[in-house]
Amino acid sequence: MAQAEPSPRDPALPGKSSGAPEAENPGVRIETQGLGRRFGPHVALENLSLTVEPGESFGLLGANGAGKTTFIRLLTGFLLPSSGRVRVDGLSPSDRARQVQARIGYVPETPRLYPELRVRAFLGFAAGLRGLSGGARRQAVSETLTRFRLESVERRLIGHLSKGYRQRVSLAQAFLHGPGLLIVDEPTSGLDPLQREEIREVLAGLAGHCTLLLCTHDLDEARRLTTRSAVLRRGSLVALGETAALLGGANPLALFHAGEADEVASP
């Protein structure tokens, strides 16, 4: 008989009531200079220079296709840059991908999960990939299940979970090794309002425990979760500054569209 799925609206939220344990790494610094990436003739990212300080909650804003995901993939070492350089904690993801990836937790827009695995088994697998074994792995998995309020579904197949729970599992796998940099790509895309609110509270609870890079085109999310933001448009940086100031104008959406935003802010 199918097990009833618990309400996604649990009374206590991860990182809030449970009190997220202090991450071992308080955060890492991101630095890019003239970073660019082309796919054949298409320019996905061009001449991007910015710095994100350790422990900062930074927003990367832009419409679909602005280059946000390409930027993330360059940070994680999944892609190599065509030009410029990027440093994460002083290391180049191109040359020292393994070391950089050890410092990063990454939550893609669409959860990259294995529907055939149960939640606990998947987190055990993710911990194993991060080099945790034996008691350390069991402890990390148990703590993460508690922190992200996943105990009630730990024996469920991931394929049977709701989208909100899958996103939480995706967040949990990214955070279980205590990364210095948590990269979250469109975390609430496609979720219902309750699930969206819950994921935002999870992220708010994690802020301060690591550097948070949040990619989104949801302006409310950026206002609430980030202190500083950059806006990308067609692969170029068009605005950089305090999130409240950037998005405080009468028409912040103008930032996303060509020809209207250049006077709003400058990089």
Added chain:
Amino acid sequence: MTAFRALVRKECAVLFASPIAYAVLTTVTVLTSILFFEHLRLYNQQLFLYASSNMGGFDSDTIPDYINLRDTVFYPVMEQLGLTLLLPIPLLTMRVFARERAHGTDELLLTSGVSPATVVAAKFSVTYGFVLLMMAVSFVYPAGAIAQGGLGLSHLLSVFIGLTLLGTGIASIGLVCSALTQSQVLAAAATVGLAYLFYDFGWAHAFLGPEAAGLFDALALHDHFARFAEGVVSLTDFAYFAALALAAGGLVRSALEWRRLSG
């Protein structure tokens, strides 16, 4: 090593959560049984004919030497089983890399601090392990009967090793095809085609000179398997299958690395 173990456990869990694994195991076992019992039936018919009263009976020397369990049953079954592997193994390998790419989980693997070589080693190990399991299960009938027929344990072992290596050779081709596409169907179709091509280059003799055709023969899966089937265990044949596995692993690793450049 921890990451390798985690990957192996995950691969096993995903593999056995899929009905394909059980379908492949069942298909190979059933086909082996049918092949074996069909050849055994023909062998018995021949024996019966020769043993009929007007031909002198079982003790008569009218039964030719070539009618024996080894030549009439075992070798043909092994030969056909080798060909039979060309269909189920691509079904097994098609999902290994293609599905990761189609579902985006390759990004999870390749951004979690694990080297592509570790991912490749784990996936190849599990696939080869499954081939070993498949051969062990399908080998029970022929092995049991032929052991009774006096083929000898060392010869049986040689044939088993040969069949398993042949299976890993086909799997190596399949894993390369799976790494080059995100379409499982395309991966399976390409594997069947390529494995069939590599199985036996006999056709090359019709187009090429003897030296060039001989070179192709040296690359053929069947020629290296055939010696094991005859009970000849040669280091050259081991080296051939090991080289095939290493080349396939290297190609798959390069394909994963290539994604960093190509996107």
